[in-house]
Amino acid sequence: MEYHKDRFEDHSLILFKKGKPIALFPANQRENVLYSHQGLTFGSLIVSKNSGAHEVYQLLEVLIDYAKNEGFKEIIVKAIPPIYFTKQTGELLYFLTIKGELQSRNLVLAIDYTKPLRIHKTKRKHYEKNKSIGFEIEETSNFTTFWNDVLQPKLDSKYNAKPVHSLAEITKLQNEFPSNIIQYNVKLEGEILAGITIFKHKKVVKSQYGATTVKGESLRALEYLFMYLIEKFKDEEMHYFSMGTVDADNELGYNPGLLKQKEELGCVCFTQDIYKIPIA
Known part of the structure; x- marks a missing residue:
């Protein structure tokens, strides 16, 4: 998290039992609010695999008591999307509903590789047809061309926005986690046309950025x-391919076009809940 420490006032905690x-x-x-880290895709209260339900409740109680003693007025807890669970568990969500209230719920779109792929026939048709164009797929640790020639211009022209990570930040992260952050580009006769930045976490891959000229x-x-990466990660026996959220600032709360696009690539909907715990 150090790369964006200037954007957040860190207040991360470690909870101990008998010194461990x-x-x-x-x-x-x-x-006066303690947030489950706002700079992370997922965070939440992360507990030992050996912790039973009652111990999870006790840990949440300790966290609440700490926040009260430190003068915080509320805690915002961002739950871990179920695709990242190493052990399926619902204890924390249960206790969060007792101690707090659901503030919001995000849609997370992901392909579940444990189920048969359900990709729209039109997508498959175009994929097979475009194999004859002569596209070249590049796997690289260099983000410069994609950032400067594709991603930043696209975000600027379409949304008047910038990537969450600067080129220097994504490069720093990749140097620290070389096997977890990978850039894939598609080129034609040496010209870059599109790219996808992949974050890998155990058996989950996430498309952090995707853009085209x-x-x-x-x-x-x-x-x-x-389509190429969907097949690649299926062959590598990954469990999920996350394509992130489809949240939007409109009356629906989501982008219908983006939702349809990701569903046609085989994604299904998962949820990420965010809870607010008031401190009495």
């Missing part, structure tokens, strides 16, 4: 790259 760490709470503070869009280059 048994839980983590990656967190930051903002004014105008020319790439006309050739369905990004779609081709997604």
Whole structure:
């Protein structure tokens, strides 16, 4: 988390039992609120695999008592999406509903490789057809071309926005976690048309960034790259391929077009709950 330490006032915690760490709470503070770290895709209260339900309840109680003693008015806990569980468990969610209230719920779109792939026939048709175009797939640890020529221009022109990670930050992260962060580009005659930045976590892969040029869009280059990676990670026996959220600032709360696009690539909906615990 150090790469964006200037953006957050860290307040991460380690919880101990008889001198041994048994839980983590990656967190930051903002004014009088203690947040499950806002700079992380997932965080929550992370407990030992050996912790039973009652111990999880006790750990949550300790966290609440700590927040009260430190003068916080509330705790915001971002649950871990179930696709990242190493042990299926619902204890924490149960106790969070007792101690707090559901503040919001995010949709997380992911392919479940434990089930048969359900990719729209049109996507498959275009993928097979585009194999004859001559696309070249590049796997690299260098993000410069994608960031400068594809991602940043696309976000700037379409959303007047910048990537969450700067080029320097993503490069620093990749140097520290070389097997977990990988850049895939699709090129035609040496010209980059699209790219996808992949984050790998055990048996889960996540497309952190995906973007295409105008020319790439006309050739369905990004779609081709997604299809290529879907097959690749299936062959590598990954469990899930997450394509992130489809949240939007509109009356629906989500982007219907983006939702349809990800569903046609084989994604199904998972949820990530965010709870608010008031401190009396």
